[in-house]
Structures are given as structure tokens and as C-alpha cells.
Amino acid sequence: MSAIARALRPAVQRSQGVARSATAAAGRLSTASARTCRPSRTFNGQQLRSLSATARRCNDLDDLTPTPITHFSEIETAMQDSVSKFATDVILPKAREMDEAEKMDPAVVEQLFEQGLMGIEIPEEFGGAGMNFTSAIIGIEELARADPSVSVMVDVHNTLVNTAVLKWGSPELKKKWLPRLATDTVGSFCLSEPVSGSDAFALATKATETADGYTISGGKMWITNSLEANFFIVFANLDPSKGYKGITAFIVEKGTPGFQIAKKEKKLGIKASSTCVITFDDVKIPKENLLGEKGQGYKYAIGLLNEGRIGIAAQMTGLALGSFENAVKYVWNDRKQFGSLVGEFQGMQHQIAQAYTEITAARHLVYNAARKKEAGEDFVRDAAMAKLYASQVAGRVSGLAVEWMGGMGFVREGLAEKYFRDSKIGAIYEGTSNIQLNTIAKLLQKEYTV
Numbered sequence: 040m041s042a043i044a045r046a047l048r049p050a051v052q053r054s055q056g057v058a059r060s061a062t063a064a065a066g067r068l069s070t071a072s073a074r075t076c077r078p079s080r081t082f083n084g085q086q087l088r089s090l091s092a093t094a095r096r097c098n099d100l101d102d103l104t105p106t107p108i109t110h111f112s113e114i115e116t117a118m119q120d121s122v123s124k125f126a127t128d129v130i131l132p133k134a135r136e137m138d139e140a141e142k143m144d145p146a147v148v149e150q151l152f153e154q155g156l157m158g159i160e161i162p163e164e165f166g167g168a169g170m171n172f173t174s175a176i177i178g179i180e181e182l183a184r185a186d187p188s189v190s191v192m193v194d195v196h197n198t199l200v201n202t203a204v205l206k207w208g209s210p211e212l213k214k215k216w217l218p219r220l221a222t223d224t225v226g227s228f229c230l231s232e233p234v235s236g237s238d239a240f241a242l243a244t245k246a247t248e249t250a251d252g253y254t255i256s257g258g259k260m261w262i263t264n265s266l267e268a269n270f271f272i273v274f275a276n277l278d279p280s281k282g283y284k285g286i287t288a289f290i291v292e293k294g295t296p297g298f299q300i301a302k303k304e305k306k307l308g309i310k311a312s313s314t315c316v317i318t319f320d321d322v323k324i325p326k327e328n329l330l331g332e333k334g335q336g337y338k339y340a341i342g343l344l345n346e347g348r349i350g351i352a353a354q355m356t357g358l359a360l361g362s363f364e365n366a367v368k369y370v371w372n373d374r375k376q377f378g379s380l381v382g383e384f385q386g387m388q389h390q391i392a393q394a395y396t397e398i399t400a401a402r403h404l405v406y407n408a409a410r411k412k413e414a415g416e417d418f419v420r421d422a423a424m425a426k427l428y429a430s431q432v433a434g435r436v437s438g439l440a441v442e443w444m445g446g447m448g449f450v451r452e453g454l455a456e457k458y459f460r461d462s463k464i465g466a467i468y469e470g471t472s473n474i475q476l477n478t479i480a481k482l483l484q485k486e487y488t489v
């Protein structure tokens with residue numbers, strides 16, 4: 040059993056009672072909901088269109104006492120405490136060294152598996168921790184407080200790769216891969232290509248059906264985890280005559296003939312996270328490595344990235360908090376000028392207060408998007424807003440944190456400059472900030488067009 044699962048066991052046991060009462064309450068709710076389901080909202084006297092991509096719950100939430108969005112369940116709190124301790128004790132001391140080496144320490148990867156952090160939502164029957172999406176988000180955030188590179192490894196593996204197998208894997212694929220993804224096999228998600236970034240579905244990698252499987256040819260770019268991974272979800276077009284409706288998802292194992300890591304990128308930030316170019320030269324894979332249905336790849340990618348960007352938003356709030364805490368410890372404890380701690384000056388205190396307010400607002404957006412996803416509500420706009428705002432806050436706060444620490448913030452002795460460099464990626468991957476703005480605006484326009 041993983042360390043996290045062991046630590047959480049008492050909470051899980053206690054929560055079984057809670058779960059039973061929650062079920063009973065849900066029963067009461069559904070009876071009530073038949074009578075008093077809230078009417079949908081209106082604008083200018085017109086009924087607003089529902090934009091839900093997922094089934095909307097129709098419970099009368101008035102029967103529940105509303106709780107702050109920052110309230111976690113007992114299990115989620117235990118997750119937060121244990122990951123926070125693991126990140127502080129194990130990851131933080133290695134963050135600078137891994138950044139300088141531009142390499143993830145293999146011992147860290149091993150410990151992530153041991154801690155159960157690579158199978159957060161994988162059910163216990165497959166060797167995972169069997170926890171909820173919010174727990175994954177909390178784990179990603181806590182890891183990013185110490186090192187955003189480690190955080191993105193866990194994020195991509197859990198929110199994109201594991202989720203794809205859980206949602207669309209055949210029973211055989213699940214049986215074969217979920218136990219490995221939970222315990223010893225890192226996964227990668229291969230969508231972007233030299234010709235297709237924001238316009239992801241212009242991808243040129245081709246798949247051809249053969250008598251005993253598929254052949255994949257083409258190339259992928261910017262692939263996170265690719266040095267450490269053995270399991271690759273690859274999007275390729277099986278029928279280019281259908282345009283993006285030919286895009287299909289496949290599983291490719293590292294070591295398959297024709298599969299090659301062609302180049303490792305040197306980056307501005309998250310340097311310990313591997314980002315590589317991969318080429319596929321007539322890579323032959325068996326029939327059973329088709330993930331889900333032919334031609335559904337574009338839908339899977341959209342769905343996964345909608346969820347995944349809540350994870351990136353959590354990475355950014357964790358980063359913002361990490362850089363904030365690193366700097367305020369210094370200005371309120373160590374550095375004196377003009378006879379005072381520099382954090383005593385009002386000019387500094389106002390900036391610190393503003394920064395913390397923005398971090399808190401970003402975290403609320405992240406948790407709310409996660410809760411809406413879990414509740415089966417439409418969360419697409421919430422996820423886009425969370426990622427957009429969290430990455431802006433991460434950039435602003437980590438930049439200010441460098442300034443608050445003066446020269447000590449600028450040198451590579453501490454972590455301030457690293458958080459600042461690491462923050463830039465939040466506005467780029469899993470949809471750039473412009474793409475998030477496009478999504479938010481498109482959904483708003485639909486809602487307010489009568």
C-alpha cells in the first residue's frame with residue numbers, strides 16, 4: 040500500500056460513515072429536487088441556454104448548508120497535509136539541484152509512485168489511491184509549492200494519461216496498464232506537433248490500419264515526461280479525408296521499433312521536467328492499443344484538456360504560494376534596512392497584501408472549477424478562467440517576490456528566480472492565455488446572445 044494510502048486509511052475508514060450519511064442525504068435531496076429544482080437563469084427576460092457539456096445535477100442545494108469553497112473533506116485535508124510534508128521534506132531540498140541539472144532525479148520519480156501520487160484517481164482495485172479529482176488538484180498544488188517541475192509530471196500523468204485510460208481504455212487495457220501507471224510506469228500525452236500547437240487538430244501524424252494493428256508515422260513536439268515515460272498516448276489521423284474527425288488515440292510503448300526521442304528541449308523554466316521531440320517512423324502497434332473509438336480522438340483531447348487545465352491552474356497557484364512564502368519569510372524575518380525588517384515598510388506590506396489576495400482569488404477559482412467538474416456540472420469556462428487567472432497571478436507574484444528579496448531574489452542561490460522562470464509556462468501549455476480568453480469569450484457570447 041502506498042504511503043499516502045496508509046496515511047489516509049483512518050480518514051477513509053471514518054469517511055465511510057460520512058459517505059453513508061451523505062448517500063442518505065442525497066436520497067432526501069433527490070426527493071426534494073423533484074419539487075423544487077431551481078429555475079434556469081434569464082437575461083433580458085429570455086431564458087439563458089444551458090451550455091453544459093456534462094450532465095447537470097438537479098438537486099435542490101438549498102437543503103444543504105453552503106460551505107466555503109476552501110473546506111476540504113477529511114480525506115482531502117489528509118492528502119494536503121501529507122503531500123505538503125512530502126514536498127517540503129523530500130522535493131524542496133532537491134529543487135535547485137534538479138533545475139541546474141535540467142533533469143528529474145529518478146529517486147523522486149520512484150518516491151512519487153511510492154507515495155501513491157501517480158495513481159490518485161485510479162481505483163484501489165487497480166492499485167491506485169482511489170481518490171477524487173479535487174484530491175489530485177490539491178496534490179498538484181502542494182507539489183508546485185516546492186517544485187513546479189515535479190508538479191507537472193504528476194499533473195500530466197494523472198489528469199491526462201490516467202484519466203484517458205480510465206475513461207476510454209478497454210477492460211484489457213485497464214487491466215494491463217492501470218496497475219502499472221499507479222505503481223511504476225510514467226505516462227506522456229502526445230498531441231502537439233511542429234505544425235499544430237494552438238490549432239491542435241491540424242496535426243499531421245498519420246495512422247494506417249493494417250491486418251494486425253496500426254502503423255504510426257510522423258512527429259510530436261513539446262512532450263512532457265517523455266524521457267521518464269514508457270507509456271505514450273499518441274493522437275494520429277486515421278482518416279485524413281475526414282479532417283479532424285479522423286483523429287484517433289493510440290497507446291505506444293517506448294522501445295517499439297521506429298519510436299525515437301529525437302531531441303530534448305533546453306528551456307526557460309520547469310527545467311527538470313523533460314520536454315522532447317518524438318518521431319514515429321512506421322511504428323507498428325497491435326490492434327488492442329487503440330484507445331477508445333476510431334475518429335473520437337479530437338473529442339477525447341478536448342475533454343482531457345478541459346479537465347487538465349484545472350491541474351495546470353493548480354500548479355500555478357501552488358507556484359504563486361511557494362514563491363510568496365519563500366519571499367515573505369525573508370522580508371519578515373531576515374532582511375533589515377534603515378533599521379527595520381524590509382517587510383515592515385508600508386510600501387512592501389501593501390504589495391504583499393495585494394499579492395496574497397490575488398493568490399487567494401486564484402485558488403478559489405481552481406477549487407470551484409474542480410468541484411463543478413466533480414458535481415457533473417459544466418466547468419469549461421471555469422477551468423479556462425482558473426488557468427488564465429492563476430497563470431497571470433503566478434507570473435505577477437513570483438516577479439514581485441524577486442523584487443521583494445532584492446539581489447537575493449535575483450541570484451541562483453535561492454528559489455525566487457526559479458519560481459519566476461517556472462511561472463511563464465502557465466500561459467503557454469494546455470492552451471495559451473489567448474486560447475483561454477477565446478474559450479471564455481465564446482461561451483459568454485453564446486450565453487448572452489438572445
Ligand SMILES: Cc1cc2nc3c(=O)[nH]c(=O)nc-3n(C[C@H](O)[C@H](O)[C@H](O)COP(=O)(O)OP(=O)(O)OC[C@H]3O[C@@H](n4cnc5c(N)ncnc54)[C@H](O)[C@@H]3O)c2cc1C
Pocket residue numbers: 195228229230231235236237238260261262263264306314464467468469470471472473474477
Ligand atoms: C514546456 C512545454 C511542455 C509541453 N507539454 C506538452 C505535452 O505534454 N503534450 C502536448 O501535446 N503538448 C505539450 N506542449 C505544447 C503546448 O501545449 C503548446 O506549446 C501550446 O498549445 C501552444 O502552441 P504553440 O507553442 O505551437 O504556439 P502557437 O499556437 O504557435 O501560438 C503562438 C502565439 O499565437 C497565439 N495564438 C494562436 N492562435 C490564436 C488564436 N486563435 N487567437 C489568438 N491568439 C492565438 C498564441 O496565444 C501564442 O501567443 C508543451 C509545451 C511546452 C512549452
